[in-house]
Amino acid sequence: MGPVSQAYISLHDTYRRNLKNPVITEKSFEVPPHEKFEKSSYTVATLHEEITGQLKLQSSNHLILGLIPGHRLIDALVKLTGAVPAFSYAFAAFLLALIVRGMIWPLAQKQYLWGRQMSQLAPLVAEIKARYTDKNTGQVRDMQEFNQKVMGLYREYGINPMSGCLPALIQIPYFLLIYQCMVQYRLDFQNGTFLWINPGASAATNGFIAPNLGERDYLLIVIYAASMIVTTLLTPVSDPNNVRQQRMMGLFIAVFFSIAMFFYPLPSAFVLYWVFTNVFATIQMLRAYRMPPPPLVKKVSTAGGVIPPDAPASGNGQAAKTGRPVKHRPKKKK
Secondary structure, eight states: OOHHHHHHHHHHHHHHHTTTOHHHHTOOEEOOOBTTBOOSEEOHHHHHHHHHHHHHHHHHHOOBTTTBOHHHHHHHHHHTTTOOTTTHHHHHHHHHHHHHHHHSHHHHHHHHHHHHHHHHHHHHHHHHHHHTBOTTTOSBSOHHHHHHHHHHHHHHTTOOTTTTHHHHHHHHHHHHHHHHHHHHTHHHHTTOOBTTBSHHHHHHTTTSSOSSTTSOOHHHHHHHHHHHHHHHHHSOOSOGGGHHHHHHHHHHHHHHHHHHHHHSOOOHHHHHHHHHHHHHHHHHHHHHHHSOOOOOOOOBOTTSSBOOTTOOBOTTSSBOOOOSOOOOOOOOOO
């Protein structure tokens, strides 16, 4: 965040709160000399106008990571439907969520598949834990050996317990990139409205509702929090033995991010984008978990070596032994 952006964030809330108070907005004050400010005397209104103009110019020419024109990307989506204030800006957030979700769809599918595989293995892990648990104390007697047995089970079925983290980590750069794009377009989002987000509703609620999509909207943050909580509760847990812990962790993350949004001046367009993303993610998750799971197939035998995919199986699921080949003697001709 550059100094111009910091100055805008520091001044903008004060300017909005006192917009109808000329005693504050029109009072002159001196500012120290600076290369970006030609004047030495400003009012709150004129300084806000000066900083806004500089930030808009800086944002329109800024390249994220020196490569990606974030402002122009969002602007292209807005102009795709004619830059209509009551539709185009919110629809751009919807399109962006749809595009990004489509790009990470395969990664999310792998993550959901991993979760289902871990759920299928959970009963076997529970059996191993029962064998190593002391009946008197309820604690695992030999944690090192227990972990080795569990890892051996994962290897036997060709499952990496950490592979579910990789798709989630890869999605983080997408999140940061979209955030930067939205912040670069923040001033232009002030031209857009969405349902209840409009100047009239903002004035009636004393700023609780944002006047436009470039400002922070508290009601939208509440909706975002609700979407996060619903998504967390609908997500099947990978380990049925730790349902409570996994649910609590998911709810903690949802509540933490929601509370943080109340104290950070995020454009409501970005929060709207995240609500759309949660909806798409929930739809994909429900679809993935309603499909029949692929059967677990052992990749490695307990004695070592790879089990061929077409090997005949015995009743316990392991490759069956067919015995030694029998030599058949040809019948003698009479």
